[in-house]
Amino acid sequence: MMQELSMHVVDIVANSIKAEATEIAVTIIESEVDDKRGFKVVDNGIGIKADMLDKVLDPFYTTRTTRRFGLGLPLLKMTCTMCDGEFIASSIPWEKTEIEAYCKRSHLDTPGWGQMAAMWMECFSAFRGGRLLFTFEFDSKDVVMDSEEIKQALGDEELCYEPSVLIQLRDMLANQLREYIREETYEIIK
Amino acid sequence: MKSLSDLQKIRDEAKKRVSMREGNQNYRVVVGMATCGIAAGARPVLNAFVEEVAKNNYSASVTQTGCIGMCTLEPIVEIFDLEGKKTTYVLVDPRKAIEICEEHLGKGKVKNEYSVASLEAKR
Numbered sequence: 001m002m003q004e005l006s007m008h009v010v011d012i013v014a015n016s017i018k019a020e021a022t023e024i025a026v027t028i029i030e031s032e033v034d035d036k037r038g039f040k041v042v043d044n045g046i047g048i049k050a051d052m053l054d055k056v057l058d059p060f061y062t063t064r065t066t067r068r069f070g071l072g073l074p075l076l077k078m079t080c081t082m083c084d085g086e087f088i089a090s091s092i093p094w095e096k097t098e099i100e101a102y103c104k105r106s107h108l109d110t111p112g113w114g115q116m117a118a119m120w121m122e123c124f125s126a127f128r129g130g131r132l133l134f135t136f137e138f139d140s141k142d143v144v145m146d147s148e149e150i151k152q153a154l155g156d157e158e159l160c161y162e163p164s165v166l167i168q169l170r171d172m173l174a175n176q177l178r179e180y181i182r183e184e185t186y187e188i189i190k
Numbered sequence: 191m192k193s194l195s196d197l198q199k200i201r202d203e204a205k206k207r208v209s210m211r212e213g214n215q216n217y218r219v220v221v222g223m224a225t226c227g228i229a230a231g232a233r234p235v236l237n238a239f240v241e242e243v244a245k246n247n248y249s250a251s252v253t254q255t256g257c258i259g260m261c262t263l264e265p266i267v268e269i270f271d272l273e274g275k276k277t278t279y280v281l282v283d284p285r286k287a288i289e290i291c292e293e294h295l296g297k298g299k300v301k302n303e304y305s306v307a308s309l310e311a312k313r
Contacts, residue, residue: 007228014223018256072225118237125240126223126254153197154204163252164244165204172196 004114019045022130038102047093083107117174138180217250218270224257230264238287248295278306
């Protein structure tokens with residue numbers, strides 16, 4: 001069971017990576033004004049064919065041959081539906097595959113974010129081949145983490161994934177997020 | 191995004207740390223982070239490994255993979271050494287992760303009690 005929304009984000013981004021995407025854009029949305037909490041993941045990977053879009057939401061469907069079910073997307077859809085939100089999946093293979101998942105922020109069952117900065121770090125460190133653009137959209141401000149900028153500033157791509165660098169980037173982001181989001185809705189690092 | 195100078199400071203420190211290590215990346219730590227792993231608590235485990243490796247400057251890389259295939263034993267962590275020998279740790283939590291780092295990455299000794307082999311032996 002996914003108790004936190006950040007777990008879903010890491011899970012959905014793992015799908016994009018497995019789909020051989022070279023660009024992944026993640027938008028995290030936390031808005032008191034629109035009473036909305038959720039996220040959008042857009043990638044340019046292999047995608048989901050039109051006739052498969054319904055099937056991927058069936059927990060007993062999977063493209064894997066190792067097991068007979070796949071739970072990531074069904075679990076996410078369940079969370080959204082449970083919390084008066086919406087779940088939208090659309091796909092143009094190798095161009096744009098989009099998963100949008102929103103909850104009503106004020107709904108009692110809407111999960112908290114969990115560890116937001118760690119969530120970014122996990123996605124960043126899992127996706128070593130391409131560009132990861134991460135945007136946190138809050139009512140007052142957007143916080144952006146662009147893997148290209150980080151790679152350029154660090155010069156050496158290998159260096160980006162050094163554990164000490166990952167931790168420092170994570171904590172740097174956590175400090176930034178602290179300014180824009182009420183702390184009870186998430187834990188910054190752990 | 192933080193300023194460029196912050197990132198450059200991070201870069202300089204990291205370069206120093208890498209050059210201080212003898213032998214580059216003796217170990218490769220791989221954490222299973224598919225739906226099953228995440229649901230079982232792989233994220234705190236990954237963070238613990240990254241933190242411990244950073245803190246002690248072990249010569250190891252920490253990466254993620256999908257489903258390793260024994261979902262009931264998640265979180266699962268595989269550690270590969272330079273010769274490609276693999277040790278599979280199962281039912282890992284952040285506390286065990288710290289112990290595994292100390293023993294395996296620090297002293298080069300397999301932490302048998304948390305490995306899948308010992309679990310099979312018990313059965």
